[in-house]
Amino acid sequence: MNPVLENSLEQARPVFPFTAIVGQEEMKLALILNVIDPKIGGVMIMGDRGTGKSTTVRALVDLLPEIQVVADDPFNSDPQDPELMSQEVRERLQRNENLPVTTKKISMVDLPLGATEDRVCGTIDIEKALTEGVKAFEPGLLAKANRGILYVDEVNLLDDHLVDVLLDSAASGWNTVEREGISISHPARFILVGSGNPEEGELRPQLLDRFGMHAQIGTVKDPSLRVQIVEQRASFDASPVEFRQTYQDSQAQLGNQIVEARKILPQVQLDYEYRVKISQICSELDVDGLRGDLVTNRASKAIAAFEGRTEVTPEDIFRVIPLCLRHRLRKDPLESIDSGDKVRDIFKRVFGYA
Structure with a gap:
């Protein structure tokens, strides 16, 4: 996407600042630690309705550091690590092609509750494969989430088969799509973040165990803290850009702290x-x-x-x-x-x- 357009879109829909979120320290810590070390294996956030689960996860976007990627590659391939490269990029390297490299922020991909397996995993154009002899692959959300964060709201309402697919990809770091004897694999290393309301049911234990961390959050009981949260939300809704500017320094400081932590x-x-x-x-x-x-x-x-x-x-x-x-x-x-x-x-x- 054009950087100017991307920036204008961000201004059109500003995100609540992570450092402005009051309380819920356990959830915030779990998210930060997963950004520092994605191999922790993701986090499942369970809590009451209206406790800021989605707001907090989406607020993380501002703090995500930049990474090097191969330009115009739909899989966010790492220009240095073959394990994080698509097949096409590896083949280009073997041919000693010069790979154009660019930097971009670690991306966060939202998985809609009604998403199909094809939308998540990607699809193979069989007709093109048979007539033209090429493996025509339309990447899905797992490709887009490679080296980033995949967020599933209400994960406990997601079809168990789809949860299995997500967890298998998160654990192995690869997504494989097979159809009519044609098989395509691509790297899919992402931090899986799920959120849900326990009233709507828990995940099966064998699925829950696959999440690295589990954060529990509850409704804030302290009246003065509740007032503070409500006032902050009202200020943000009234003037999002102005509100975000108030937290610019603290956001930058926390972002730098995460970058340094990843280095050491x-x-x-x-x-x-x-x-x-x-x-x-x-x-x-x-x-x-x-x-x-x-x-x-x-x-x-x-x-x-x-x-x-x-x-x-x-x-x-x-x-x-x-x-x-x-x-x-x-x-x-x-x-x-x-x-x-x-x-x-x-x-x-x-x-x-x-």
């Missing part, structure tokens, strides 16, 4: 003793598989990087471990997801906290 993340160390204790907590909580261990390790490093440190502390682990484990606990089917208190109690005992 590879240097962050997690002590072996702490890794053993994380696994001990997972074992005592009877968490199935090793996803809980892996995600907690990654999230602990990401929060240390976010705060500009290269050593993980027990406090870092304490802050992220409920987000990483609460949705993996075995529970009575009639119970709602544990608030995280059980996870914190085991943490305190294993780490020797009073």
Whole structure:
């Protein structure tokens, strides 16, 4: 899209600033950590209606850093990493072609609730393939979301088959479309963010487990805080551009902090003793598989990087471990997801906290 047109569209529909969002720290932290380390595996946000889930996720767009992409490539191919390149770009490299490179902001793609599998995965033009002998592929939302964020509002109302497709692509980093003996694959590495209202039903446990983190949010109870939130929303609705300018500095500061955290993340160390204790907590909580261990390790490093440190502390682990484990606990089917208190109690005992 023409940059001038894109900018004018942004001005026509300004987004609520992320740093202006009051409360809901757990949700904001989970989103930020996933941007710092996309390999955490996404976040599922569950909460009451009208608690700002969609507003917060969409507000993240402003903070997303820029990435290098191959120009005019529908898959946002990385010019350096073959694992993040489309087949066409890899073939061009093998032919020693000069790839034009440009920078763009990490994109956020909204997945509509009524989307079909073809819309999500892409389609193959069989007629063109048979008559012209070329693999004519029309990319879907997974192609557009490569190296970005895929947001699904009301994910618990999405067809289970489609959720499976999304989670498989998010886990493998690839999307494969097969039709009439023709198969096309392309990279699809994205941060999957889902939101939903628990009153409309939970995701099946085996699907829920595939989300790296789970943030629970509730309606703010403090009357003065509620007034502040209402007044902020009214100010934004009355004059969005002016309201956004008020938060320009804090937005820039948080955006820079995320960029720096992504740079130092590879240097962050997690002590072996702490890794053993994380696994001990997972074992005592009877968490199935090793996803809980892996995600907690990654999230602990990401929060240390976010705060500009290269050593993980027990406090870092304490802050992220409920987000990483609460949705993996075995529970009575009639119970709602544990608030995280059980996870914190085991943490305190294993780490020797009073």
